[in-house]
Amino acid sequence: MHRLIYTSTATRLLKEDDLFELLDSARAQNSAEHISGILIYHEGCFFQVLEGDKEAVEHCYERICRDGRHTNFIQLANEAAISRMFSDWWMAYRQFVDLGQFQQKQFIELRDLAKTAMRMPVVDNLKANAILRAFLYSFRDLQLAS
Numbered sequence: 001m002h003r004l005i006y007t008s009t010a011t012r013l014l015k016e017d018d019l020f021e022l023l024d025s026a027r028a029q030n031s032a033e034h035i036s037g038i039l040i041y042h043e044g045c046f047f048q049v050l051e052g053d054k055e056a057v058e059h060c061y062e063r064i065c066r067d068g069r070h071t072n073f074i075q076l077a078n079e080a081a082i083s084r085m086f087s088d089w090w091m092a093y094r095q096f097v098d099l100g101q102f103q104q105k106q107f108i109e110l111r112d113l114a115k116t117a118m119r120m121p122v123v124d125n126l127k128a129n130a131i132l133r134a135f136l137y138s139f140r141d142l143q144l145a146s
């Protein structure tokens, strides 16, 4: 099992319809490749978790990076994982407004740390990692909601 988490910047503002179209085709492809995860979009910033077999996740990420709809890719994690965190979702989707207050704060912190990472060679990895783990853990009940 492998997990890859990244943030990126939309090259143009996406409307809800655009996002649902994107999600429809991503889910079809992900279910065929057994890739689960979550996508969050807020003010031109994407945050996505991809989890599945290492090769499938890496191929999916390569495709995603070739997509002209976004740019400025920052990997927050690319690691072996014991189990899936979003096992019931070929690609769950959350808007910023759907997140809890604490999740919103963590999302903004992660987005800002990723922006800093673009400018500075050294990222505050420990801090980013701690926020990332807490953020992911906060979705632990999402599986039950399906």
Ligand SMILES: Cc1cc2nc3c(=O)[nH]c(=O)nc-3n(C[C@H](O)[C@H](O)[C@H](O)COP(=O)(O)O)c2cc1C
Binding pocket: 022, 025, 026, 027, 029, 030, 039, 046, 048, 060, 063, 064, 065, 066, 067, 069, 070, 091
């Ligand atoms: C923010 C974002 C997230 C995406 N997530 C996925 C995804 O989870 N799975 C997927 O197959 N494609 C996803 N896509 C679409 C891919 O970038 C790509 O368009 C699609 O896989 C088709 O690739 P191909 O034309 O090289 O076959 C995403 C695109 C964007 C902009």
